[in-house]
Amino acid sequence: MAEPAKKPANIVINESLCKGCSICVDFCPTNVLAMNGSVVAVKNLEACTKCQLCDLRCPDFAIQVF
Amino acid sequence: MAVQTAAKKERAPFDYDRYLRPKKLPHIWCPGCGHGIVLKSLIRAIDASGLTKDQICMVSGIGCSSRTPGYVDFNTLHTLHGRSFAYATGVKLAKPELKVIVISGDGDALAIGGNHFIHTCRRNIDMTILVYSNFIYGMTGGQYSPTTPQGAIATTSRFGNIEPVFDCCDLAKAAGATFVARGTSYHCQDLEKTILEAIRHKGTSVVEIIDQCPTYYGRLNKLRSATEMMEKFEKNGTVSVKQVDKLPPEKVEGKLLRGILHRVERPEYCEEYDKLIQDAKGK
C-alpha cells in the first residue's frame, strides 16, 4: 500500500506587504522560496517542512506558513 | 507514522492582527529593517504574557524604532527624542497597574536620552525598556551613535568612527537595572522568550536588541543585504550565555553575549513611593 501523502504546506504571501528584502529566501533551510522581481514566490512547495522560520523573520507581516 | 509527525509539528499561524492597527500597514521601515522582526517577537511575547491590550502602555521617543507604537493597538505614547523614559515614569507613577513598555533606538536611549535612561535604571521603576541597537541613527540619515563600532563608516564619520562604544547592557547594570538581557532579530524566537521574562520581571528590565539598518549602516559599510548583516552581527557576532563556558576562547572573543545577563531583586520605585505616602499619612 502506498504511503499516504504528507499534507502540503500552505504558504500565504501578501504581495502588497512584501518589500522584497529576501530575508525569508536566504534563511529558508530547504530552499523553498525565491525572489520573483521585487516580491517573494514559492518555487519548491514540496520541500517545505513548515518550520515557519520565513514567517518568524519576515519584517513585514507578508508571509505565513501552516 | 510520517503523517502523525507532520501533524504534530503543525502550528497555526500566529494572529498578529489582534495586536496591530492593520490599517497602518505597510509600516514605514525600509526593506530588511530589523525593527519589524523585533516588533513581531514583542507581540508574541505580550501574547504569551497573558496581559490584555488595555493593561499595556507603550511609550517611545523619536526615531525609526520609536515609530513602533503607531502600529500596535495598546495604550500608546509617541513622545520626544530621548524623553520617553520621563514620560514612561510619569505614566507608571500615575497608573502603577499598567505594564509600561518603552521602545527606543540606540540613539534615543544612549545618546540624547542617556541621562534619563541611567536614572530610570537607578530608580528601579517597574518598566520594560527595549533598546533597538542598529549601530546608527536611522531616521535622520545615518549619523554615528554611541553603539557605532570603532572604524565603522557613518555620514558623520566618513573616515571611520574613532569613538569607543557604550555597552548598553553593562551601562544598564551599572546604573541599577535589575534585569538586563540582550537578543537579536536573527534569534527571533529566543528574543520572544527573553522579552517575556523581561515583562514578567518586577523593576526596571532592559533588553538590548541587535538589529539591522541596511539602508544606512549596511550601505555605508559595504554590507550588501539585510541577510549579510544578520549573519555577520547577529548570528556570528553573538554567543549565548548558556554556551559561553563550553566554547574555546577564540570562539568567544570579540562577540557580544546573548540571553539574560543579570537578574536581581531590589525595592521597586512605585512601591517605595507608596510606602512614603502611607507613612506620611500616618503621622
Ligand SMILES: Cc1ncc(C[n+]2csc(CCOP(=O)(O)OP(=O)(O)O)c2C)c(N)n1
Ligand atoms: C531634540 C531632538 N534632537 C534631534 C532630533 C532628530 N532625530 C530624530 S530621530 C534621531 C535619531 C534616531 O536614532 P535612533 O534612536 O538610533 O533610532 P533609529 O532611527 O536608528 O531606529 C534624531 C537625531 C529630534 N527629533 N529631536
Ligand code: SF4
Ligand atoms: S516554513 Fe520553513 S521550510 Fe517552509 S518556506 Fe518557510 S522557511 Fe522554508
Ligand code: SF4
Ligand atoms: S521576508 Fe517578508 S518582506 Fe522580505 S521578501 Fe520575504 S516575504 Fe517579502
Ligand code: SF4
Ligand atoms: S533607515 Fe534604517 S532604521 Fe530606519 S527604517 Fe530604514 S533600515 Fe530601518
